[in-house]
Amino acid sequence: MFSFHVSGEVIISQEPYVCVPNNSSSISRCDGCFASSNLKKCSACQVVWYCGSNCQKLDWKLHRLECQVLSRLDKEKRKSVTPSIRLMLKLYLRRKLQNDNVIPSTTTDNYSLVEALVAHMSDIDEKQLLLYAQIANLVNLILQWPEISINEIAENFSKLACNAHTICNSELRPLGTGLYPVISIINHSCLPNAVLVFEGRLAVVRAVQHVPKGAEVLISYIETAGSTMTRQKALKEQYLFTCTCPRCIKLGQFDDIQESAILEGYRCKDDGCSGFLLRDSDDKGFTCQQCGLVRSKEEIKKIASEVNILSKKTLALTSCGNHQEVVSTYKMIEKLQKKLYHPFSVNLMQTREKLIKGYIHSSILCLGCSIIPVGNLNGFLVTQKMQSNP
Numbered sequence: 411m412f413s414f415h416v417s418g419e420v421i422i423s424q425e426p427y428v429c430v431p432n433n434s435s436s437i438s439r440c441d442g443c444f445a446s447s448n449l450k451k452c453s454a455c456q457v458v459w460y461c462g463s464n465c466q467k468l469d470w471k472l473h474r475l476e477c478q479v480l481s482r483l484d485k486e487k488r489k490s491v492t493p494s495i496r497l498m499l500k501l502y503l504r505r506k507l508q509n510d511n512v513i514p515s516t517t518t519d520n521y522s523l524v525e526a527l528v529a530h531m532s533d534i535d536e537k538q539l540l541l542y543a544q545i546a547n548l549v550n551l552i553l554q555w556p557e558i559s560i561n562e563i564a565e566n567f568s569k570l571a572c573n574a575h576t577i578c579n580s581e582l583r584p585l586g587t588g589l590y591p592v593i594s595i596i597n598h599s600c601l602p603n604a605v606l607v608f609e610g611r612l613a614v615v616r617a618v619q620h621v622p623k624g625a626e627v628l629i630s631y632i633e634t635a636g637s638t639m640t641r642q643k644a645l646k647e648q649y650l651f652t653c654t655c656p657r658c659i660k661l662g663q664f665d666d667i668q669e670s671a672i673l674e675g676y677r678c679k680d681d682g683c684s685g686f687l688l689r690d691s692d693d694k695g696f697t698c699q700q701c702g703l704v705r706s707k708e709e710i711k712k713i714a715s716e717v718n719i720l721s722k723k724t725l726a727l728t729s730c731g732n733h734q735e736v737v738s739t740y741k742m743i744e745k746l747q748k749k750l751y752h753p754f755s756v757n758l759m760q761t762r763e764k765l766i767k768g769y770i771h772s773s774i775l776c777l778g779c780s781i782i783p784v785g786n787l788n789g790f791l792v793t794q795k796m797q798s799n800p
């Protein structure tokens with residue numbers, strides 16, 4: 411048994427058993443390192459991209475098999491090969507390579523770890539089951555391996571849903587999806603003692619506080635900056651369990667109500683007051699729990715609808731690549747949200763996060779302002795003042 415004393419200390423790290431970049435019609439990434447520039451498409455299958463011969467060579471044993479199955483498909487069918495279908499194909503192809511001793515198996519890198527993952531087959535609803543069966547059918551058609559059944563593939567899709575991880579870069583932009591069977595053993599807490607980050611494709615679990623000898627290492631599967639209801643809903647929907655962590659068991663208690671109202675509720679009408687608001691019993695407005703001022707529902711609705719219109723505008727602007735306009739629209743949203751939400755509101759924080767990402771994207775990050783994002787800890791964007799040049 412180990413104990414981890416220092417915040418930031420690495421507890422465990424693992425390379426993915428399988429992973430795929432989140433390629434779409436608008437963005438392609440290298441299958442090896444997820445880079446998005448200088449890419450060349452595999453000339454045989456016309457599906458997979460590489461940034462150069464290094465990544466292509468490293469991936470060759472697995473891609474040789476994948477390339478064979480993808481090359482059999484006609485052009486239209488190849489378009490239906492989504493990243494999740496590719497992840498499933500790679501899972502079976504890697505198992506085959508290890509069974510045939512083409513690539514080695516180790517205690518932390520073998521298919522039996524995938525077999526042991528929780529699938530929740532008896533907890534998922536019929537609609538979801540049907541969806542898994544349909545996509546499993548497609549995988550079956552592509553692979554043409556009579557020894558694997560549609561049921562088994564569907565079960566593996568269910569496993570991926572509650573065990574696979576989104577691989578993000580240091581700016582927390584999603585790059586791809588990976589399955590890390592050892593990391594998947596780690597359970598969730600809304601008050602975690604560790605965090606999962608990615609260094610390229612490598613998944614690294616780091617302590618965020620002292621983890622005493624024998625204590626369970628717990629990470630958060632979801633954005634922790636949310637009300638208990640929001641967190642519970644997200645965990646139930648994707649991971650099919652009810653969290654009973656120290657934060658969740660406080661549901662309905664004063665501390666929990668206060669935290670939820672700060673994170674997701676409105677601000678006091680008085681700019682100088684930092685109180686949190688609760689809905690009045692007659693449902694006509696919201697009263698500040700510190701100074702007693704009331705905000706009407708109508709006033710709140712009006713600002714919220716202006717925010718809504720601007721948010722839709724950012725979607726349209728983003729899709730046509732107008733990043734400068736995106737940034738100025740987020741600035742307007744931030745101004746309105748400052749009037750609407752509590753200063754520690756998640757919505758406000760998310761807008762600021764998008765604003766900073768927008769600055770980076772449109773390359774107008776003003777070094778004079780000296781603010782750069784350095785990470786996201788427990789869902790809060792941490793910023794760091796850059797040292798001014800001597």
Ligand SMILES: C[S@@+](CC[C@H](N)C(=O)[O-])C[C@H]1O[C@@H](n2cnc3c(N)ncnc32)[C@H](O)[C@@H]1O
Nearest residue numbers: 527528572573594595596597598599649650651
């Ligand atoms: C990635 S797996 C974690 C490992 C899993 N406990 C196992 O034994 O294989 C995710 C699943 O673990 C369970 N789980 C994780 N954290 C939990 C928690 N705090 N309370 C209850 N179940 C949890 C849920 O069933 C969830 O879908």
